[in-house]
Amino acid sequence: MEKIKDDMLRISNLAKTFLLHNQGAKKLPVFQNISFQVKAGECLVLTGASGTGKSTLLRAIYANYLVQSGTINIRHENKWVDLASASPHEVLDIRKKTLGYVSQFLRVIPRISTIDLVCEPLIVQGKLIKQAKAQAKKLLNKLSIPESLWDLPPATFSGGEQQRVNIARTLIQDYPILLLDEPTASLDENNRDAVIELINEARNQGTAIVGIFHDKYVRERIGTEVFNVELQKKAA
Amino acid sequence: MTNVLLSAKNLSHHYGSQVGCIDINFDIYPGEVLGVVGESGSGKTTLLKNISGLLQPSSGSVKFDTRVDGLKDIYLLSEPERRLLMRTDWGIVFQNARDGLRMNVSAGANVGERLMAIGARNYGDIRNEATDWLQNVEIGLERIDHYPETFSGGMLQRLQIARNLVTKPRLVFMDEPTSGLDVSVQARLLDLIRGLVSQLGIACIIVSHDLGVMRLLSNRLIVMHQGRVVEQGLTDQVLDDPQHPYTQLLVSSILPV
Numbered sequence: 001m002e003k004i005k006d007d008m009l010r011i012s013n014l015a016k017t018f019l020l021h022n023q024g025a026k027k028l029p030v031f032q033n034i035s036f037q038v039k040a041g042e043c044l045v046l047t048g049a050s051g052t053g054k055s056t057l058l059r060a061i062y063a064n065y066l067v068q069s070g071t072i073n074i075r076h077e078n079k080w081v082d083l084a085s086a087s088p089h090e091v092l093d094i095r096k097k098t099l100g101y102v103s104q105f106l107r108v109i110p111r112i113s114t115i116d117l118v119c120e121p122l123i124v125q126g127k128l129i130k131q132a133k134a135q136a137k138k139l140l141n142k143l144s145i146p147e148s149l150w151d152l153p154p155a156t157f158s159g160g161e162q163q164r165v166n167i168a169r170t171l172i173q174d175y176p177i178l179l180l181d182e183p184t185a186s187l188d189e190n191n192r193d194a195v196i197e198l199i200n201e202a203r204n205q206g207t208a209i210v211g212i213f214h215d216k217y218v219r220e221r222i223g224t225e226v227f228n229v230e231l232q233k234k235a236a
Numbered sequence: 237m238t239n240v241l242l243s244a245k246n247l248s249h250h251y252g253s254q255v256g257c258i259d260i261n262f263d264i265y266p267g268e269v270l271g272v273v274g275e276s277g278s279g280k281t282t283l284l285k286n287i288s289g290l291l292q293p294s295s296g297s298v299k300f301d302t303r304v305d306g307l308k309d310i311y312l313l314s315e316p317e318r319r320l321l322m323r324t325d326w327g328i329v330f331q332n333a334r335d336g337l338r339m340n341v342s343a344g345a346n347v348g349e350r351l352m353a354i355g356a357r358n359y360g361d362i363r364n365e366a367t368d369w370l371q372n373v374e375i376g377l378e379r380i381d382h383y384p385e386t387f388s389g390g391m392l393q394r395l396q397i398a399r400n401l402v403t404k405p406r407l408v409f410m411d412e413p414t415s416g417l418d419v420s421v422q423a424r425l426l427d428l429i430r431g432l433v434s435q436l437g438i439a440c441i442i443v444s445h446d447l448g449v450m451r452l453l454s455n456r457l458i459v460m461h462q463g464r465v466v467e468q469g470l471t472d473q474v475l476d477d478p479q480h481p482y483t484q485l486l487v488s489s490i491l492p493v
Contacts, residue, residue: 018477019479020484021480021481021484021485022481022484022485022488059476059477063470063473064470064472064473064476064477065473065476065477066469066473066477066479088455088456088469088470089265089268091470092455092470109427109430109452110423110426110427111423111424111427112427124434
């Protein structure tokens with residue numbers, strides 16, 4: 001019973017095919033028969049060569065992509081919800097409270113300052129602006145974003161700075177489940193280590209993580225389990 | 237789950253033999269932003285008029301969660317009841333701000349008028365509220381007594397938004413609120429709408445053909461093509477993994493900057 005209690009995410013028989021109507025109804029199968037579970041405090045690393053569908057799988061788990069078959073069960077407020085068949089309202093609620101996602105690139109919003117962008121998830125949750133700002137400042141400091149940049153919109157920042165803002169925006173909240181798509185790809189060593197530390201802090205507090213990390217150094221420091229998407233595809 | 241705020245069932249509209257929209261079904265919940273996209277002539281504006289009480293649909297029903305009686309068909313309400321609804325719980329932001337404003341009274345009066353329509357009578361209070369709202373939409377207070385005629389396009393649109401939001405409606409309909417504005421003005425307006433909607437928890441139905449606007453503002457998206465809804469779902473899912481041939485064409489037609 002103890003074991004069942006620990007599961008946070010259960011993926012079962014997931015399949016994804018893109019159908020491109022405007023290119024002669026071309027079918028692009030990406031994966032099928034993908035099944036795995038992730039427990040609280042685990043970090044499952046998705047591996048496989050580029051183009052095997054790791055990012056697609058991560059986006060499918062976030063319900064950003066629709067899947068053709070299979071289930072994505074998420075432990076949301078102590079109930080199991082299948083994201084693959086959930087209503088848009090349920091998906092939004094799960095994304096707000098349970099499931100965080102760090103994409104490869106920051107989606108900049110015109111005119112919104114870095115600090116406001118990072119605070120936003122907490123404000124949406126109903127937290128006081130003052131508290132949210134204090135938390136955001138702490139996180140931006142940890143990620144070495146210079147204070148002089150906090151009041152600027154991140155549109156003009158470097159790739160590495162944008163990526164760190166993106167990470168801060170998700171990690172500011174304690175999501176029970178985190179999906180990470182190469183969060184350290186364009187970071188220098190110091191910043192990479194700061195991000196590793198933050199992710200491990202979350203994992204030690206019981207966050208279940210599914211991530212893609214190309215860098216072996218990062219994989220070894222964060223990952224606790226490995227799932228090879230490529231092998232799974234060959235087996236299926 | 238909270239109650240449905242507005243519900244459209246089997247809604248169709250015909251202009252003689254011309255099709256406006258066909259068999260539209262959707263619900264909107266409090267605090268939610270619903271986007272409607274589609275090319276010109278796809279029936280977006282007809283649908284918006286149908287559901288906002290401006291144009292009775294040829295068939296089907298539009299129900300709204302009224303404060304007193306719960307869910308009621310808006311076209312079965314009496315004329316005064318419907319007018320009251322439009323003045324209190326609803327706001328309509330027109331594509332052309334001149335359609336939603338009174339051009340021959342001052343900016344302050346445009347905002348104050350809606351307050352008076354729901355019973356406000358104290359001149360000082362009305363003026364204070366109007367002042368607050370002009371500040372909210374970033375219109376300088378020195379302009380409060382000026383006629384809208386002297387305002388730029390972006391200011392007119394912001395004034396129209398202030399006029400609509402001053403009575404704290406529960407649902408706002410917006411028809412292409414940012415089209416015809418240059419991009420810097422558009423960014424400012426989007427930022428403003430986004431902030432106000434989330435702060436006040438207003439539900440919003442926004443019609444636009446600008447997918448960038450939709451990604452920024454809406455939670456859910458409805459895609460219309462030739463009068464029908466061809467796809468609906470979470471905004472990011474519809475834009476990143478479109479299923480219908482028309483949506484795929486629409487998404488792949490955006491020019492990258």
